Amino acid sequence: MLGEKIGESTGTVTGQRVLPSDGGGVKIEVSFRAKGTILGVEVQEIGTYLSTMRQGGAVYGEGQGVLMTKDGESCLWTGSGLGKSTGRAMGASYRGILYFQTSSAKLARLNTTCVVFEYEVDENGNSRSQLWEWR
Secondary structure (H helix, E strand, O other): OEEEEEEEEEEEEEEEEEEOOOOOOOEEEEEEEEEEEEOOEEEEEEEEEEEEEOHHHEEEEEEEEEEEEOOOOEEEEEEEEEEEEOOOOOOEEEEEEEEEEEOOOOOHHHHHOEEEEEEEEOOOOEEEEEEEEEO
16 A cells, blocks of 8 residues: 655756667666655755666666765665656656665664655656655
């Protein structure tokens, strides 16, 4: 069951790189930077994900990143999702799941929580994400 909304952020793509294909489709590595909140804590985030274009218009992505609080505490995440092109240049819309690891007392709840996300990136590289607890 989808639980409460626990976070959101806005950001921008900071880099893109096309990687060699293994015959399964175009692969693009994307790095981004974002600011937002999670569990009421202000964070800055950097992350990188690999998008692989699939037949039928789907885009599979998987990646990793780190959240940093104002106090310098960190929280690592890994995740994956399925998306589709928005039809505007490199714009895409993803839905997926994240798993977190942290020693931060403020964010400790994330260690035992599956988090589902919506991630939108527009043709100019501006991103917006929303996070919910999955119970």
